[in-house]
Amino acid sequence: MLSVKNIIDTENLTVADVNLIMENTATFSEVLSRDFKKVPALRGKTVLNMFFESSTRTKNSFEIAAKRLGADTVNFSASGSSLNKGESIIDTVKTLQSMIVDLAIIRHSDSGAINYISSKINIPVINAGDGKHQHPTQALLDLFTIGESFAEFKNLKVAIVGDILNSRVARSNICLFKKMGMDVTLVSAPMLMPVNMDCFNVKIASCIDDVIEETDVLYMLRMQFERQEKKYYPSIREYNSFFSLDKKRFMKMKEKSIIMHPGPVNRGIEISEEVMENEDEFIERIKINRQVTNGLAVRMALIYLLLASDQLEKEYVH
Amino acid sequence: MFTEIINKKFPAKDIKAPESLIIKNIFIPGKTPNEDLAADILIEKGIIRSAEGIVDTCGIEFDYPLYPGINSEKKHVLGISSNGKAAILNAGGLTCSASFTDMHVHLREPGDEEEECINSGINAALKGGITAMCCMPNTKPVIDNDCLVSFIKMKAAKSDFNIYPAAAITKGLNGLEITDFGVLKNAGAAAFSDDGKCVQDSKLMYEIMRYAKYHEALLILHEEDYSFSAEGAMHEGYYSTKLGIGGISPLSEEIIIARDIMLAEKTGAKVHITHISSKKSVEMIKSAREAGINITCDVTPHHIFFNDSALKNYNTNLKVNPPVRGPEDQEALIAGLKSGVIDAIASDHAPHLDSEKNTTFIKAANGSTGLETLFKASYTKLCIEENLNFLHFLKLISTNPSRIIGHKAGQISSGSNADIAILDTKKQEIFDVRNTYSKSSNSAFDGIKLYGKIICTIKNGKIVFLDF
Structure with missing residues (x-):
């Protein structure tokens, strides 16, 4: 059983929690490779998908995950809801909770929104991304993907490249990767880097070339132009010369190293067209699509663990 | 209030508030050596007549005891003579001070009376031992x-x-056109602030x-460079990074303070910088004053009580502007109060509806x-935790802010206005915002154990707040 009732951030997960999630993910990953891809473990349960911020891959991933487990799903999106009539977030959430659902999956554009909402409702909550704060299911699916390529996590050299400042993926991944003993280097420019990063026990590099040869996992962040209120980084040309993965840099990398990206990729910015075109050829190395598939398995595992443990607890009480 | 208390207790007697008030057995910091050798204060027609030695109360008896004693030995803490001429308050060794002056308050009237109004603000002030305040002009209109x-x-x-x-510096706070300083000053504006x-x-x-200098007007300045603060909601540091909340660098305040020190030096204007928050701000103001520039400043209790680590659970009641800063800044502010660089403590009382606070941090x-x-809050931090001299502390919340805004501060000496706060400095209580007199309950101190309780507030010789 997990030590937490909600999945809000990666910080509060214990190593035992992470291992349990990884084990369950492996099981569901196997289910997903079968012809019949369904385990009706959560039949009769209802999962509420609340996306206050737009999303396609995460939202669909959660919905498919819940359905594969036999649960019913209810979708809520902020546009067209009573939020437009001035209903407060908390009243919206409570209204939907009153429709008797068992689990809420929430994404919101404000950092801390999930901490806030989960403190006000009494069903388990999974954070599907809150502002620039956390995106724990992304971090867990990334960890699982790394685990498929390497025998152990300890001392793996991970480089996270790009816009750390605006990235919730970076915040959740740094925390989880450090927890699992990896050696994390951030590659970024001052205006894309938050202050006091040194307190997070990571190394810092200023150019991808400084780390490219020794990196096991090259994690490219999305250059999030939609999240930058003001653009301080000069240009794509400048970005390409310091942070982009092109063919030349790709060839310098270790033979067994892998490339990851939370998607969607800005072709020609984080990763060059040329590398992306060869995605199939380097399928063992470029893990971007594998991450998406693993996302499904991780989310099945989390929904299962939260609801199943909830059920176990209830049975114990009665 | 006094008459109300009496009439409630003794509805049959139509007793008017007595002209004289005698406070027995009170410790006057700096005057009486200790609580066991406490003195008496005699107040007549709103003026302190005597604050030394013992007042002879022969002839006046506690005919109508209104409250039981604080402890079993001291009966009849408040009483009134049968001829109705004098009230007697037995303070039982409690401490007194000139009542406090809060030079930075938002009363929300006119415009946002659902958050606060002048009357509710006054009641909350009296409960806090405050009898004078400077209110900010960002009302509607x-x-x-x-x-x-x-x-x-x-x-x-x-x-x-x-x-x-305080009247606005610019029309509608638009930051573009100067208001009618002269007309406003004549109408009673004590200061100018945006x-x-x-x-x-x-x-x-x-x-x-230059115009403020010409009118000899006081400027109270909130210092913020929007280009630094626009994207942020808390202090830029470890916690803003961890929480994913946009950071506000201390530079936001420091750059404007540097500018305004230069302008104050050039123009000779009387400048007061309000709610300073960073270490560098303290240093700059210190050197400006050493250079003889006419500049004063204040800090809020929350900036000395908390640092940004208190926001780790996204506590919206501590979302303030300027933000509470890092531990080093917090220490520098406390040191600034001790050394006298920071003149005053002001609350920046800013009431808000629950719906404005019960939401996401951003x-x-x-x-x-x-x-x-x-x-x-400031007593707990400064006197209890930091061992600041109590007399020095009283200057920070009474004498100095009064001097800056031109209020004739009370003193506990004969001939002074009887504006007095009676304090139980040893009492420790959890501050529970549900008991507030303010219309709003967005207190950063809710649920925190604080030392010091205001037992009684006296304004012009009348008891206006009493809580045994």
């Missing part, structure tokens, strides 16, 4: 004309309370200072209520 200044003064006079309105906003245009600020409004905790 903005206090940028003489009618509104008169309106505030009139309302305060009705409640027999000293409100010193609080909550900051004039970004340096040339305009220069003209404002969407929540800035500000905390503070009138009722001005004394308690």
